[in-house]
Amino acid sequence: MVRPLLRLLVSILASVLLGLAVLAAGAYAWFLRSGPEPRVWHTAHLEQEFTAAKADEVRTIADYRALEDRLFAELGTEVFDRLEPEDRTLFNRFNAGSRSDPGIWATNWNRTFEMGPPQPVGAALLLHGLTDAPYSLRSIGEHLATRGLAVVGLRLPGHGTAPSGLVDFEVEDMQAAVRLAMRDLRQRMGPDRPIYLVGYSNGAALAVDYTLDVLEGDELPRPAGLVLFSPAIGISPLAVVARLRTGLSSVPGFERAAWQQIVAEFDPYKYSSFSFNAAGQTQRLTSRVAHRVRRLAGDGQLTGFPPVLAFLSTVDSTVRAEAVVDVLLEHLAAEHHELVLFDVNRLDAARALLVADPGPLTARLLAM
Numbered sequence: 109m110v111r112p113l114l115r116l117l118v119s120i121l122a123s124v125l126l127g128l129a130v131l132a133a134g135a136y137a138w139f140l141r142s143g144p145e146p147r148v149w150h151t152a153h154l155e156q157e158f159t160a161a162k163a164d165e166v167r168t169i170a171d172y173r174a175l176e177d178r179l180f181a182e183l184g185t186e187v188f189d190r191l192e193p194e195d196r197t198l199f200n201r202f203n204a205g206s207r208s209d210p211g212i213w214a215t216n217w218n219r220t221f222e223m224g225p226p227q228p229v230g231a232a233l234l235l236h237g238l239t240d241a242p243y244s245l246r247s248i249g250e251h252l253a254t255r256g257l258a259v260v261g262l263r264l265p266g267h268g269t270a271p272s273g274l275v276d277f278e279v280e281d282m283q284a285a286v287r288l289a290m291r292d293l294r295q296r297m298g299p300d301r302p303i304y305l306v307g308y309s310n311g312a313a314l315a316v317d318y319t320l321d322v323l324e325g326d327e328l329p330r331p332a333g334l335v336l337f338s339p340a341i342g343i344s345p346l347a348v349v350a351r352l353r354t355g356l357s358s359v360p361g362f363e364r365a366a367w368q369q370i371v372a373e374f375d376p377y378k379y380s381s382f383s384f385n386a387a388g389q390t391q392r393l394t395s396r397v398a399h400r401v402r403r404l405a406g407d408g409q410l411t412g413f414p415p416v417l418a419f420l421s422t423v424d425s426t427v428r429a430e431a432v433v434d435v436l437l438e439h440l441a442a443e444h445h446e447l448v449l450f451d452v453n454r455l456d457a458a459r460a461l462l463v464a465d466p467g468p469l470t471a472r473l474l475a476m
Contacts, residue, residue, distance in 0.1 A: 144370040147195060149202050149270040150381060152186045154179060157273060158265045160284035168292045169260060172285070173220050176263065180219065183269045199374040202270070210376040217243030217377055218268030223250065224258035230302040230332070231258040231293045235286065235311030237340070238386055241268040243377035245308055257304070258296070262289050264311070266386075271373065274383035275366050279393045286318050287328060294329035302332030309427065312339030312418075313393050316436065319414060320400045333415040341394060341432045398435045405439040415444040422449060 156179035201208040234245040242261035266277030307315035
């Protein structure tokens with residue numbers, strides 16, 4: 109009597125669990141297909157984009173920019189010319205002639221740019237952040253150019269064209285682009301003039317990753333120093349889950365699964381939509397950097413790393429500020445590295461409660 113009852117209970121439990129699994133799978137499938145439908149700028153595949161596989165044929169910045177010319181021509185035919193009537197709005201960056209069309213301005217800052225004097229004293233390679241374009245570092249480039257440096261603002265693969273590039277690019281494509289540019293700059297500058305790496309957010313992580321390649325013996329030009337703005341050295345480990353959803357997006361009807369968010373593309377120089385692949389690739393890059401720094405530092409400190417000047421906000425909404433210190437800076441030997449840490453102005457709100465000015469004590473402690 110007991111055994112048949114147990115078998116019945118097990119059967120009921122198995123049926124309930126199976127039913128819950130089917131419901132969960134159905135709910136998840138509905139979730140993956142919910143939300144705004146991808147538009148042509150989310151689905152277009154641009155064949156002329158630079159990839160690591162093209163590094164043997166695209167060897168200089170001039171080659172890279174020639175390929176970029178073909179890429180932007182392809183962007184015109186595959187995206188701009190294929191808009192649906194409802195997409196031809198006043199602030200759609202892919203609607204030719206709209207107020208958000210980057211092509212209406214004197215310079216399309218989505219593209220790789222070069223500036224500087226005829227006889228530069230050195231060079232700087234500028235690496236923008238995730239979903240950004242060279243536009244984000246243009247003012248820094250202008251500042252460096254006035255001080256005698258040849259400046260290259262590199263458009264990283266998958267960026268500056270259409271958000272669909274965020275579904276296709278891989279870390280290796282960006283790494284290959286950085287190597288190409290650094291080799292070409294060294295060829296131009298000769299053996300003695302310095303080359304600096306300037307990176308913002310994800311571009312800063314690429315700069316650190318490249319420098320670690322140099323320290324590990326790769327035959328690459330050594331940077332004279334790194335300038336890092338809000339370096340994306342640490343992000344949530346949960347970003348690795350994004351790569352699973354990206355894979356599901358290849359199933360017909362589940363294209364929406366590739367995207368964390370799909371929103372209007374009104375910014376001429378930055379994607380508003382964001383793919384899960386982009387998060388997954390950044391997780392790959394930051395994990396690689398953290399692992400290599402720990403390994404190279406061993407039980408001591410990492411010596412020989414070029415001087416680092418890092419600018420970091422303690423209230424950054426995307427970059428984990430403590431990771432920049434814990435993962436990178438504390439592992440570097442004392443070799444002219446500097447951290448510029450800034451915050452919101454908390455003093456102004458608390459000034460009325462202060463009995464004495466804390467400035468002198470702070471200055472005395474910093475001098476110790």
